[in-house]
Amino acid sequence: MTWGIAFAAGTVTGVLSAFGIGGGSLLLIYLTAFAGVSQQAAQGINLLYFLPAAAASLPSHHKNGLLDKKVILPAVLAGLIAAAGTAWLSNTLDTGLLRKLFGIFLLYIGITQLVKRDKPGTKNTSRQPKAD
Amino acid sequence: MEKRSIWKHAALAGGAAGLVNGFFGGGGGMVLVPLLMSRCGLERRQAFASSVAIILPLCVLSAAIYYIRGNLDLIQALPYLAGGLVGGLIGGRIFEKVPVAWLKRGFALLILYGAWKALTT
Numbered sequence: 001m002t003w004g005i006a007f008a009a010g011t012v013t014g015v016l017s018a019f020g021i022g023g024g025s026l027l028l029i030y031l032t033a034f035a036g037v038s039q040q041a042a043q044g045i046n047l048l049y050f051l052p053a054a055a056a057s058l059p060s061h062h063k064n065g066l067l068d069k070k071v072i073l074p075a076v077l078a079g080l081i082a083a084a085g086t087a088w089l090s091n092t093l094d095t096g097l098l099r100k101l102f103g104i105f106l107l108y109i110g111i112t113q114l115v116k117r118d119k120p121g122t123k124n125t126s127r128q129p130k131a132d
Numbered sequence: 133m134e135k136r137s138i139w140k141h142a143a144l145a146g147g148a149a150g151l152v153n154g155f156f157g158g159g160g161g162m163v164l165v166p167l168l169m170s171r172c173g174l175e176r177r178q179a180f181a182s183s184v185a186i187i188l189p190l191c192v193l194s195a196a197i198y199y200i201r202g203n204l205d206l207i208q209a210l211p212y213l214a215g216g217l218v219g220g221l222i223g224g225r226i227f228e229k230v231p232v233a234w235l236k237r238g239f240a241l242l243i244l245y246g247a248w249k250a251l252t253t
Contacts, residue, residue, distance in 0.1 A: 003211045004211075007214055008215060009212065009215065010212035010214060010215020010216045010218075010219060011218050013219065014216035014218060014219020014223060015219040015220075015222050015223040015226075016219075016223065016235075016239070017184075017220065025159050025246070026243075026246070027158070027212065028157065028159075028246075029242070029243070029246030029250075033246060033249040033253070037208075040198070041203055041205060041208070044199070044203040044204030045204070045205070045208060045209040045212055046157045046158045047157045047191045047198060047204070048191075048204060048206070048209045048212075048213060049213050050158065050187065050188070051191055051195070052213055052217035052220060053219055053220030054185075054187065054188045054191070054220065055188065055220070056217055056220030056221045056224060057221070057223055057224035057227070058184060058185060058188070058224075059224070060224030060227065061182075064177075064181070064228060066181035067182055067185050068172075068174060070135070070138055070139075071138060071145075071168060071172045071174065071182055072142075072182055072186055074138075074140075074142040075143060075164070075182075075186045076146060076189050076190070077143065077146070078142075078143035078144070078146040078150065079147060079150030079153070079160075079190045080190060081147070082146075082147045083150035083153050083154035083160075083190040083193055084193055085151075085154065086151050086153075086154035086155035087154035087193070087194040087197040087198060088197055089154075090154065090155045090156070090157070091198060092201075099250050100250065101155075102156055103246075103247050103248075103251035104247075105156060105159060106243050106244070106246050106250060109162050109240075110240050110244035111244070113236055113237070113239065113243065114244070
């Protein structure tokens, strides 16, 4: 029963994660607000959970020519260094404090996503990905 | 856009995503997608897809650190992983057919609910 609910929650958020936005944060919200998992443990599950969902969606994205290597490489290199530092820091923090900071982060993201409108003509000025 | 400029902006975007993703164990895509669109000139669907490719290695590294620090229970995570795999396959297939802009508005409401829960409980 519990396993089935966890599987269903993973499936729904997995679909959303394949779109590159929202899914992971929604699983974190589910784990901490409904499944009673501590903030750090939920974050650990969320990190691991993202791996198969992302890996499974990448071949389709690649086939559709949506992956821009010139952007991806430098972003990954800088991201790895940054993530190593903050992942370590996060695991030393008090759970309650981390949860409050997470709440503030969600508040910011939720509000910006609600109020932000895309600039007109954004699509027309975009670069096309190289087919290499 | 000039090549060196793309490198700089992409590195800054990836670094910002790494800070958030390591600290909160997720949410890197929320930071990354808008930056890839505004700073690196990617179209919406390219930005969404490329953000998945960028976040993936960051999550591998962060997950390893969470595991080392004792905050990753592999057995507890297993059903979510299995669901995530199925969901990822479905999501990749239907990606081209989904109105992402409309979905974002729906996400925003759920995220604000999560914020309220995190700040009040």
